[in-house]
Amino acid sequence: MWMERRFAYAARVNDDATAEATDLLQHLIRNACVNDGDVASGHEHRSVDLLRSYLEGSGVDLQSYEPAPGRGSLVARIEGRDPTAPTLLLMGHTDVVPANADRWRHDPFGGEVIDGQVWGRGAVDMLNLTATMAVAMRRLAESGFSPDGTLVYLAVADEEAMGTWGAAHLVDHETDAIRADYVITESGGIPIPTPGGVKLPVMVGEKGCFWVKLRVRGTPGHGSQPWKTDNALVTAASVVQRIAEYRPETQINEIWRKFLEGVGLPDEMTAPLLSPDSFRDALDALPIGMARQFHACTHTTFSPNIAHGGSKINTIPDTVELEIDIRTLPGQTSEDVEAMLRDALGDLADRVEFDAHVHDASSASPIETPLWDSLARTTSRFYEGSAIVPMLIVGATDARFFRRLGATSYGFGLFSQRLTFEDFAVMFHGDDERVDQESLRLSTELWEAVARDMLGG
Numbered sequence: 482m483w484m485e486r487r488f489a490y491a492a493r494v495n496d497d498a499t500a501e502a503t504d505l506l507q508h509l510i511r512n513a514c515v516n517d518g519d520v521a522s523g524h525e526h527r528s529v530d531l532l533r534s535y536l537e538g539s540g541v542d543l544q545s546y547e548p549a550p551g552r553g554s555l556v557a558r559i560e561g562r563d564p565t566a567p568t569l570l571l572m573g574h575t576d577v578v579p580a581n582a583d584r585w586r587h588d589p590f591g592g593e594v595i596d597g598q599v600w601g602r603g604a605v606d607m608l609n610l611t612a613t614m615a616v617a618m619r620r621l622a623e624s625g626f627s628p629d630g631t632l633v634y635l636a637v638a639d640e641e642a643m644g645t646w647g648a649a650h651l652v653d654h655e656t657d658a659i660r661a662d663y664v665i666t667e668s669g670g671i672p673i674p675t676p677g678g679v680k681l682p683v684m685v686g687e688k689g690c691f692w693v694k695l696r697v698r699g700t701p702g703h704g705s706q707p708w709k710t711d712n713a714l715v716t717a718a719s720v721v722q723r724i725a726e727y728r729p730e731t732q733i734n735e736i737w738r739k740f741l742e743g744v745g746l747p748d749e750m751t752a753p754l755l756s757p758d759s760f761r762d763a764l765d766a767l768p769i770g771m772a773r774q775f776h777a778c779t780h781t782t783f784s785p786n787i788a789h790g791g792s793k794i795n796t797i798p799d800t801v802e803l804e805i806d807i808r809t810l811p812g813q814t815s816e817d818v819e820a821m822l823r824d825a826l827g828d829l830a831d832r833v834e835f836d837a838h839v840h841d842a843s844s845a846s847p848i849e850t851p852l853w854d855s856l857a858r859t860t861s862r863f864y865e866g867s868a869i870v871p872m873l874i875v876g877a878t879d880a881r882f883f884r885r886l887g888a889t890s891y892g893f894g895l896f897s898q899r900l901t902f903e904d905f906a907v908m909f910h911g912d913d914e915r916v917d918q919e920s921l922r923l924s925t926e927l928w929e930a931v932a933r934d935m936l937g938g
């Protein structure tokens with residue numbers, strides 16, 4: 482089957498990159514590398530095989546890694562002529578989160594093209610970029626691209642569950658294979674139309690994850706006599722309530738300030754969003770999706786998402802466990818977060834045992850870098866009069882591992898204006914995920930342009 486596919490690709494050399502990116506994306510979606518967090522899920526080796534077949538014969542060096550059965554990642558490189566010149570890594574993950582087919586208008590793993598859009602889980606998170614990066618890589622190699630610096634493509638497993646079998650493994654154990662000065666991965670690049678032209682957000686940093694379990698103790702007793710008992714569930718309800726009502730301070734960090742100033746909203750909108758005193762009231766005037774995003778960019782957030790407690794209908798529970806998803810801002814430590822939790826809980830803090838089981842600190846790259854300048858130069862060819870603006874991504878991506886290695890890492894892609902910022906906000910891990918083919922063309926061309934601009938040759 483792969484012989485046929487490769488023949489089909491070869492026949493289309495110099496043909497439309499859009500068709501090639503569409504085809505590759507459809508196959509990646511159909512591979513259904515669903516990662517539910519279990520080591521036995523993911524099966525990213527399917528997409529490693531697909532991408533290897535696609536890239537083989539184009540002149541790139543290929544190497545795959547599989548730290549656990551099925552959890553494969555692929556590295557492709559075009560070695561530079563000058564060992565002192567920088568290395569640029571384009572990284573896309575191949576795994577996706579589960580999808581509930583009943584809620585979708587089309588098969589989430591069908592990869593159908595309908596009205597110029599490719600449908601399926603991963604269409605924007607982030608198989609679109611994984612596919613277009615591979616197409617750019619192949620096209621560059623086949624065009625005889627011989628840069629000063631080195632270009633690396635990494636199709637990585639396990640992004641959707643902490644990166645243990647993907648980026649974390651490679652950074653720790655295969656450092657030489659993936660070491661880079663500059664990294665581009667998800668997401669960013671969704672055009673924001675403004676009176677002053679299109680603005681394209683570059684994700685220069687991301688929030689940290691602090692996942693904590695709170696154990697609330699009570700005293701067991703008979704459910705038939707609740708008067709003045711010490712019911713752990715009743716205490717836990719108050720704990721949840723206090724966390725929900727907690728209002729951590731608004732932090733106007735550098736990324737936020739530069740984003741807002743760069744977007745160039747009217748002064749009467751910008752000024753209140755740059756002051757901690759007026760920030761929350763200003764959110765009320767915005768569409769809810771935008772308000773949530775803006776709030777998350779400037780606050781440590783606390784979301785109580787799991788509660789386990791009680792064992793029997795006639796028994797007063799003696800233990801309840803709550804799990805809180807806390808997202809931190811650049812510079813915050815676990816001590817900072819624990820102090821905030823105590824502050825939120827007040828006198829109930831003594832009734833709770835804390836058990837922080839994940840802490841992945843927030844990370845950010847500098848804004849003034851050669852990669853920033855290169856993205857500014859190259860994107861303006863696609864959107865005349867556009868400007869890039871820095872942004873903080875509120876979820877986690879594999880960029881954090883590369884920032885710890887010292888690489889300048891940004892989240893970026895390029896999209897058409899067919900879908901809006903609000904459309905994208907609901908599609909990430911949501912229903913009816915899809916991407917238009919024009920966006921695939923733009924991204925493919927962008928990767929080629931950035932590689933040439935950054936690496937010379």
Ligand SMILES: [Zn+2]
Nearest residue numbers: 606607640667
């Ligand atoms: Zn993703």
